[in-house]
Amino acid sequence: MEPKGYIFDYGGTLDTAGCHWGKMIWHAYERQHVPVEEAAYREAYVYAERTLGKHPIIQTDYTFRKTLEVKLRIQFDYLQECGYMNEGNFKAVSMQAAVLNDLYEAVLATVARSKTVLETLKAHYPLVLVSNFYGNISVVLEELGLDGMFQHIVESAVVGIRKPDCRIFQLGVEALGLPAGEVVVVGDSIRKDMLPAKKAGCQTIWIKGEGWTDEPEDENVPDRIIHDLSELTAGMQ
Numbered sequence: 601m602e603p604k605g606y607i608f609d610y611g612g613t614l615d616t617a618g619c620h621w622g623k624m625i626w627h628a629y630e631r632q633h634v635p636v637e638e639a640a641y642r643e644a645y646v647y648a649e650r651t652l653g654k655h656p657i658i659q660t661d662y663t664f665r666k667t668l669e670v671k672l673r674i675q676f677d678y679l680q681e682c683g684y685m686n687e688g689n690f691k692a693v694s695m696q697a698a699v700l701n702d703l704y705e706a707v708l709a710t711v712a713r714s715k716t717v718l719e720t721l722k723a724h725y726p727l728v729l730v731s732n733f734y735g736n737i738s739v740v741l742e743e744l745g746l747d748g749m750f751q752h753i754v755e756s757a758v759v760g761i762r763k764p765d766c767r768i769f770q771l772g773v774e775a776l777g778l779p780a781g782e783v784v785v786v787g788d789s790i791r792k793d794m795l796p797a798k799k800a801g802c803q804t805i806w807i808k809g810e811g812w813t814d815e816p817e818d819e820n821v822p823d824r825i826i827h828d829l830s831e832l833t834a835g836m837q
Contacts, residue, residue, distance in 0.1 A: 603803060605776040606721060607769065609787035610731040614714040614746070615707050617828065618788045618809020625672075628702040634695050640684035641675070648674040658734035663743045665704055667736065672696050711744045713829070718749045720833040730772040730785075732756040732763050732792070751775070763789075766796035773800060786832070794822045805832070 608614060616624045622645045629641055636644075648671050652658060658667055676696045679685040685692060721727060729750040731737055735757035741747045752775035756762040759771060773780045780801030787793025787806065794804045798821065806822035807829060819825060826832065 601781055601803070603725065603784040604782040605726045605728070605778045605784070607728045607730050607772040607776070607783055607785045607797070607802065608718075608750075609785075609789070609793050610729055610733065610737065612788035612809075613786060613793075613807055614718075614829075615711055615744075616788075616809070617710050617713070618807040620788070620810060620812040622812045623810045624706070625675075625699070625703065628699045628706070632695060632698040632702055634685075634699065635687065636679055636684050640679060640682070643682070644675040644678040644684070647678045652734070658736060660735045661739060662734070662736045664707070664740040665700070665743070667734065667740070668703060669700055672700055708744070711746065715745060715749070717829040717833050718746070720836050722749060724836065726751050726776055726778075728752045728754065728772045728775045730754045730763075730768055763792040764796045766799040769797045769800040769802060773802065786829075790817045790821050 612618065612621055622642070625645065626638060626641055629636065651674055652671065657670060662670070673696065676685070676692055680692060687695070718727065727750050729737070729741075729752075731754070733740075733755045735755065737753060737755045738747070741749070741753075752772075754768060754771045754775065756768065759768065761768040761771070769785060770780075772785075773783050776783055781803070784803040784805055785793060785797035787797070788809060790806065794806050797804050804822045805824045805826060808825050808827055811817070
């Protein structure tokens with residue numbers, strides 16, 4: 601069925617082109633020669649994500665850069681406290697700043713490419729954003745030049761529903777005012793995007809990038825697989 605509207609995920613889709621954020625950060629650690637093993641980093645990443653999920657540390661006025669700075673600070677503190685990183689505080693702070701700058705520039709470049717795709721799609725279809733986020737997604741979108749791309753934003757911290765609950769996608773469909781079968785959901789996660797979107801009755805497109813683990817995904821779940829968002833607008837004016 602020809603789509604009449606699109607729902608986009610944000611994190612891992614528009615900002616990293618399908619690369620899991622855990623891997624995105626790890627590669628910046630590698631590029632900046634942070635002296636920790638990947639296994640230790642993975643512990644720190646999970647700890648930081650759980651901490652941010654349990655406590656309202658990210659404020660609604662935080663920019664993306666500030667949000668990322670907080671994530672990294674929690675990770676670096678964990679690595680030092682657990683004895684995984686024996687650098688002095690000054691050097692640890694310096695490395696943390698280097699990783700932050702590295703990641704921020706990488707995301708700016710990726711988002712600029714995503715914006716080109718969104719602008720092309722927006723000329724033909726209504727777009728809605730559905731995201732698990734901290735309540736500051738509007739600030740982040742403005743910071744990254746994506747404000748005005750979406751006619752509506754459904755943010756988990758605001759609506760009180762998180763993926764993989766299919767109801768968050770139902771809210772997105774309602775915002776579009778279209779039958780679910782005429783809506784395409786684009787996301788990077790089979791579990792959090794593709795499966796609940798299909799349960800909500802939507803069409804699905806999976807942007808396949810580097811995952812958090814090497815476990816194979818069920819590629820029969822999505823209706824279509826892409827490796828770059830530009831594939832969505834191939835041949836469109």
